[in-house]
Amino acid sequence: MATTDTDTDADTGTGDAAAGAPARAGGSSADGGSPAADGGADAGSAGADELGAAGTHLSTAPTEGQAVPGSFGGVRAPGVLGALAWTGREVYGWLRWCWRQLTSMRVALLLLLLLSLGAIPGSLIPQTGVDPLKVEQFKAKHETLTPLYEKLGMFHVYSSVWFSAIYILLFVSLIGCIVPRTWQFVGQLRGRPPGAPRRLTRLPAYTTWRTEAEPEQVLAAARTVLRGRRFRAHVAGDAVAAEKGYLREVGNLLFHLALIVVLVAFAVGQLWKSEGGKLITEGDQDGFTNSLTQYDDFKSGAFFDKDNLEPFGFSLESFDARYEREGSQRGTAREFRAHVKYWEGADGKEKRTSIEVNEPLEIAGNKVFLLSTGYAPVITVKDGKGDIAFKGAVPFLQQDANLTSSGVVKVPDYRDKNGKKEQLGFQGFFVPTWGGADAKTMFSQFPALDYPVMFLTAYHGRLGIDGGLPQNVYQLNTDNMKQFKNPDGRAFAQKLLPGETMTLPNGAGTLTFEGIKTWASFQISHQPGNELALIGSVAALVGLAGSLFIQRRRVWVRAVPGKDGQTVVEMAGLGRSESAKLPEELADLAVALQADAPAEAEPESESPDPAEGARA
């Protein structure tokens, strides 16, 4: 037995005796595998008993003896010390048993299956991390399911305890497998290919011929031929043993290692990320400056330092939107382009650029993505005294694909005609393309500004924004407000075209629809670990290709003197997987070797064709 195998057996076979099963180092036991076992592992294609050492560890898939549960402690010596020793052995035995189970191929396979099963509910049930609004809608709809789902973590499957448990166990299993496999592989690299089995005829591919050349010459030539083809070859006894395709295992280990790198990169990204949204109206000089208060909403990972935001900012100069006007996809967006001015660093110069949907702006390690767009009517409100109480563009939020938008105008500093302090609130819709009075619908007909119209109703009272509680700027809390009424008692509401003014009842003031601006919403995100994830994935891909496309195989050439004084040359090959190419390769090698060990005519009746011997 070659040193390699003794080494590796010592590695993988430890404890088997204790567990009640001897370490079986035969080819067929090698297919026990591990999570790191490569795909093509039809290991041990030849019988274990016949091949002996030759077939072993053509992969480094750990040999898996039967880990039989039971008493690991053995004989219990009398006395306290004996009991302690027994307990120690027992505990150690069980722990080792569990570890062997966890790192076994079967459990790894089970965990993989569980992982894919566990990922399913998250794709069917709304997830807080993906769309919190949908989660709320779901909860409102399903009263009985919600508490159950909440207990099971169904609204955040991918950060739930059970899902984490699956993938953490899987990765522990993976590490528990690739570490020993790596050592084993290093051992194989330091050792030599195992010597030839006694009966080469038993191998999956076999050929033989007779030659006049001396056995030593044949072996030397075989060694040269095999080494010339980048086999690791050495002469062991009466045969040359050679092996090739070690990169398969390298690829295999690299792939699984790379998966760990990707997982780490993902974790880093989750823990140190920050992500926030900001809506900016066209021409708004203030724009956005990267500080916490400037964000409309902000999320960050557990370890993100909120005081350490990079200094940069940008503002929206103008926005181009183009929509399909023809055909079945009328109204579908064709182009969104935000022209922005941005600066970077404490005293950075202003630069201009544009942001598109697939082309984010990169500033100071952050990326600014264009998310959506909409309209902001420019509104001027005059109070009862005729003074301007509010002036500005008010972003209305999209309600449907044709950009029917809803919004509110809050006027906190207002005096009525008697000079009494009060607050005003307007609420309503904006449609970029109104269907006209005949259309019987208030909804927009097209997303571009073809026939912009705004419908508003008005309230007075207290907005409730002085209480110090944060309030949604896009919603009007009418609890403490009264709607303006027409003289006939119906609620006051009016349609406005750009340039038109509505006059509130009883001289309460006016609202002028001055014009329309476009707004764009941006996502500013900072996600470390992206490069690491990319490196990990590329390494995984390379490793995967190596482990699936490279064949590992062994070839033996034996040359012994025959009875008639000629030398009998035998060649045989053994593949890790049942490769169709192995016989071809063996034939190739034989042809190459026959240059130095020319075949003699077969004396026996094996080849009735007399030309047979002269060939090759």
Added chain:
Amino acid sequence: MNLAAAANENLANISNVLIYSAMAVYTLAFIAYITEWVFGSRSKVGRTAAALAPTAGAEKASTVTVQVKQQGGGTAVLERPKVVTRSAPGSRDVPDGPGAAGGTEKGDLYGRIAVSLTVLAALLHVGGVLTRALSVERAPWGNMYEFSITLSMVAVVAYVVLLASGKNVRWIGLPLVTTALLDLGLAVSVLYTDSDQLVPALDSYWLWIHVSCAIVSGAVLYLGAVSTLLFLFRDRYETKLENPDGKQPGAFATSILERLPSAASLDKFAYRINATVFPLWTFTLIAGAIWAEKAWGRYWGWDPKEVWTFITWVAYACYLHARATAGWKGRKAAYLALIAFACFLFNYYGVNMFVTGKHSYAGV
């Protein structure tokens, strides 16, 4: 409407006509394949049964020729030494069936006609996809219709390429053409979308990379899935033949299954396909993540399509691992492969139709 738009409209119409013509020719090919199977059933082959008799499983000797390059550029054909091959212990040493034609001349004639028709239909199909691409002036993968017609095109072209390279794959012709017809039928009826430009979110060169890989993976994995399914039938058939005392396969099952390649060949074919495509599918996943990072600001966001791509990936990983695990080889691994392909199908149709996510474009 300007001139360019009119030209595009024309091209789109030509594309539709070509797709419909391809469907017509596929139907003819379908009929020819059926005829091949029918004529083939008249031959009494019985080779499989004979091979599974207790004496079977002897060593096979094969003599192969090798081309050796000589100095000076010439090549000489040498006879190789005889290489004796042995299959793994425990596996059946069964020869492949004779194919649908069953060795009958008439069956073979119809089989050849079927293959020719398939090639013709594939050409029309390719033409249909190309004109569609020209009419929209971009990669023709902007919606489910375009995705579907390209998917079946790649599957058929892969089949034709395998045939041309001398692989024994004619047996896959009938199921392939049947599903190509189903896929095209679904595409033109349910999924049809007028030729149009892209929504901004899809307007990226990653469309070329990510979607083309997804299509090629799916199409080729389909061939693997068909082979796996047939493996399951053929494997059961061979198992029954192995115990002459047990229940024997019926006449109809025998007629069909004995003409298929051996279970071992089907399994090997399926494995090679799946193992070859798995890295490509991995790349699809990675390319999608890179694109998502560019378009949406995160490379992984648990979007339903992402999740199902991941599930499919893990399912295929399960299959590859199962083949290396004692107790899971063979049938169980094959079931896993079918589950994995079902995941792919759900990812492709189901996610777009039943789940809303970021991968819904142009209606579906």
